[in-house]
Amino acid sequence: MVIPVHDVNPVRRTPYVTYALIAANFVVFLFTPGIASSVAGQSDLSQLCHLQAFLDHYAAVPRELIHDQLPRLVPTGAAGVGPHGPGCVVAPPGYHKSPPASVFTAMFLHGSWLHLLGNMLFLLIFGNNIEDRLGHFRFALFYVACGYAAGYGFALLNDTSGDPLIGASGAIAGVLGAYLVLYPRVRVWILVPFLLFLPLRLPAWIVLGFWFVLQAFYSSGQGVSSAGTVAYAAHVVGFVVGMILAWPLRSGTPAPPEPRGLRWGRQARPGW
Incomplete structure (x- = not known):
């Protein structure tokens, strides 16, 4: 696994949409019922049931998306004791859920700090340049389209x-x-875990190409015991769709000039 920290790719305009998406993800995470206590390791059964009820309402569920099969019983958010011991109380849903709308709301839900911070780091580093190339409104549409x-x-x-x-x-x-399509030769600073962390500056096509190959490898079930909680196939699909949508813009996006005297992708000061 590699950790990107900076790309040598200046922008012409402030990436307001990218910043707004990051802020929205943090706000939703902090206000997700039961999430603050669960990530602190202090969850009790009631809090976990509350979180499960919230996710069942707002998360995307494959069976619901494809077959429109909404469950007859869902967690109410309360905990109780049943014939098999303590558990979450279930009842007919007291709300109407739109499966297509749940794909949108699910884009702003995260299960842990690590999940959230990892996603936002990638969005912060790479999203600003795509927004700069597409413009604010088209970037917002592009982001949602890839998510769907x-x-x-x-x-x-x-x-x-x-x-x-x-x-x-x-x-x-x-x-x-x-x-990857628009800026394949841009240099990206990454941290590679080797003893501690080894800083490297590599072309984007190597960094992102390696990331994609790894996601495709894992999505096939190789290298992991099971798919677990990571939707690797969603990463593969989103990546390919992003490439396809950006391909018509490729010829009009020259690689930005790289300044001399860089330290970690930033202009070095005199005397460094």
């Missing part, structure tokens, strides 16, 4: 699954795919 493609693509491959799908990684994978 990733969500439905994953659902088509897992149409019987009732597990909630959450996270912005499908939409962000589309941003990475577009970046």
